[in-house]
Amino acid sequence: MYFRLAKRLLLETDKRLLWKLAYQAGWKGFWSVQRHKKRLRKGQFFPPFLYLSIINSCNLRCQGCWVDVAGKQTKIDLQALNRTVNEAKTMGNAFFGILGGEPFLHKELLEFLGQHPDVYFQIFTNGHFITDDVAKRLRALGNVTPLISVEGSEIISNQRRGRDNVLSQTMQGIKNCLQNKVLTGVCTSVCKTNINDLLTNTWVDRLIEMGVMYCWYHVYRPVGPESLPELSLSTEELRRVRQFVVDTRVNKPIIVIDAYHDGEGRALCPAVTGFTHHIGPGGDIEPCPVIQLATENINEKKPLQEVFNKPGFLREFRELTASNTRGCVIMERPDILLQLAEKYGARDTSQRQTVFNELQAIQPRHSQYVPGNEIPERSWAVRLAKRFVFNDFGTYAKHFRSQNWQNPEDKPAVNGLLPVVSVETSNQKNFNG
Secondary structure, three states: OOHHHHHHHHHOHHHHHHHHHHHHHHHHHHHHHHHHHHHHOOOOOOEEEEEOOEEOOOOOOOOOOOOOOOOOOOOOHHHHHHHHHHHHHOOOOOOOEEEEEOHHHOOOHHHHHHHOOOOOOEEEEEOOOOOOHHHHHHHHOOOEEEEEEOOOOOOOOOOOEEEEEHHHHHHHHHHHHHOOOOOOOOEEEEEEOOHHHHOOOOHHHHHHOOOOOEEEEEEOOOOOOOOOOHHHHOOHHHHHHHHHHHHHHHHHEEEEOOEEEOOOEEOOOOOOOHEEEEEEOOEEOOOOOOOOEEEHHHOOOOOHHHHHHOOOOOHHHHHHHHHOOOOOOOHHHHHHHHHHHHHHHEEEEOOOOOHHHHHHHHHOOOOOOOOOOOOOOOOOOHHHHHHHHHHOOOHHHHHHHOOOOOOOOOOOOOOOEEOOOOOOOOOOHHHOO
């Protein structure tokens, strides 16, 4: 399988783009993580990977979207983008995720990418604006990979994305990238309506046949003004996703990314471990894209190193969450977010200004953290990579007293979920399981 994957990379991708990926995302990305670990040992902090939602506008209206895509356009201007990326580069960062809304609606996107040829970018996009000309420009840049979202069959895609003819336009965007030998990925937010269509060997085989080099299965988060919790996966379905990812890695010549588990199959959250943080379209510095709460903003022009290291909302978010769950805090413990927002005066960073009500309305459920049901990696290469690059960096060992539980029932819980072990919160009385 490794030989087949290497053969695909060598024969189906522009060699210059492959070198950019290996050197900037791979080698430099590896050393950015090592610098991160060195900082942690000194009691310092700066996430080695940053995600930037550069614009809120989008041509689609996806189910469960937390971004104010129909609101007044808000975007990070080119000057602020360059300043932020340059600050991160001085800390050793070499990889940036670009989100929206739809990033290609930002008219300065390609100019921005071209001004930073020494780092690598991954663009989360629906693919509708990747014309043949745009794909040619991406190939010329060389330091970017589009991650194009596909949400199911034509009918399901229309339902999930809130528009007609979504899939055909997305597939054309993928085709334009692949015809220009741009290294391209496909992602899916796995939910009840698409799990049987896209979590299959048939779909993965189709991606391979097309020339797609990697795929990423996100798990649907019931957040936003229209969260649709009925689309959320059950615990067994979450386990099914994890097993499929682990098996595909050793059976198919395609790279499969996941962001929720270490090499032993233990759950983790990249924001809690400090691996990533997020900057929203208004410049707000948030733990992750789905948590629209912040106390700091890049437009205040405070040094990012200062913002990330000072005591406050972001630091206590990492510490308090790590002491309560290895899973997704917004799914399992929204009361923690409400407590922290109240303590530090964190503001609602959305345009709709309903985030606090949305958090109060969330019905907590298990996310990727189900103790005793870990599925370790089967691929030795992935286990090795996660050991040195993607793990919890000791975060949970320092804070999470229950990390060795075999079952959730082994310790007292709040309505079937993990208890807050460090504080009592006024919001717990409203916590529903």
